[in-house]
């Protein structure tokens with residue numbers, strides 16, 4: 001492999017990886033631009049195996065998207081709808097609880113809850129939702145509300161971010177998912193989601209959560225109109241925030257799905273870009289323990305290969321995911337534990353069922 005790394009111009013990065021030296025933005029540019037995919041995969045896999053050995057994690061989880069009504073209506077999103085749209089919906093607390101109740105017999109450890117920025121649901125709705133889920137299934141970990149939703153809840157409740165988080169934690173919030181980060185670049189946000197929480201504020205909400213003792217995830221939505229430099233800036237901003245707080249659990253690159261969005265004219269991401277996005281993030285985010293290959297967006301086949309390109313986690317059983325499926329994903333709605341374990345074993349890895357905090361179940 002050393003010969004191949006030299007031919008690919010990646011030997012200096014190889015030496016840095018071997019000596020655990022932090023990679024620069026220029027290294028990131030070189031890694032994204034390489035056409036030597038196996039050499040890139042080899043480097044990312046070195047880092048992956050140092051951090052996580054041969055383990056590949058997954059979680060028994062359930063997704064609930066409580067409402068698609070949204071005031072932001074980002075151009076890349078097929079899920080968000082205006083309140084008057086025929087497909088707009090919002091679930092009552094009772095409907096949410098019945099989704100949890102329906103699956104009482106299953107060993108679910110986490111419920112993952114996100115929704116649009118609803119114009120008039122009150123703060124009390126979110127508190128009641130958390131309390132009602134905890135009352136129904138006390139042992140379940142609730143991972144809910146992206147940093148963007150948290151900022152919205154702070155705005156509607158007239159509280160600071162810290163106070164909002166405190167109230168949500170008391171009601172049962174366990175951790176925060178990684179959505180809403182998109183690409184931090186102001187250029188991208190102005191073009192695609194001008195009303196959305198700015199990137200620096202997303203990072204501030206995440207860091208405030210970390211200081212309050214909440215762990216959070218991080219994402220980047222890639223494969224639309226962003227440049228390679230904007231991707232790298234995004235990753236380095238996450239790395240800097242992680243240096244400050246250490247509160248991020250994992251990073252998930254989200255592959256853009258164009259169908260039914262205002263960017264429908266764009267192509268879907270290819271397998272090469274998907275694998276590069278996993279591999280480069282594994283190499284640049286040296287202070288993140290876990291990189292997740294989200295099978296719902298990548299498809300199970302690419303997600304399985306990603307386990308050799310830097311990823312150590314496939315997410316989970318999921319069920320009833322709406323955000324990617326409304327944007328044309330042709331993946332199934334759920335995978336069983338044995339399907340996930342089969343994918344992992346076939347990739348030569350050891351399946352480890354984890355809880356939200358990456359403790360083996």
Ligand code: V47
Nearest residue numbers: 076077078177178179180217221254255256257327
């Ligand atoms: O914030 C929206 C993205 C996110 C599209 O934290 C799209 O473990 C692709 O964040 N094509 C929500 N992506 C999903 C998310 C997530 C998923 C799984 C696990 C975790 C985690 C987080 O999906 C949104 C947005 O960035 N998104 N529209 C689309 N058309």
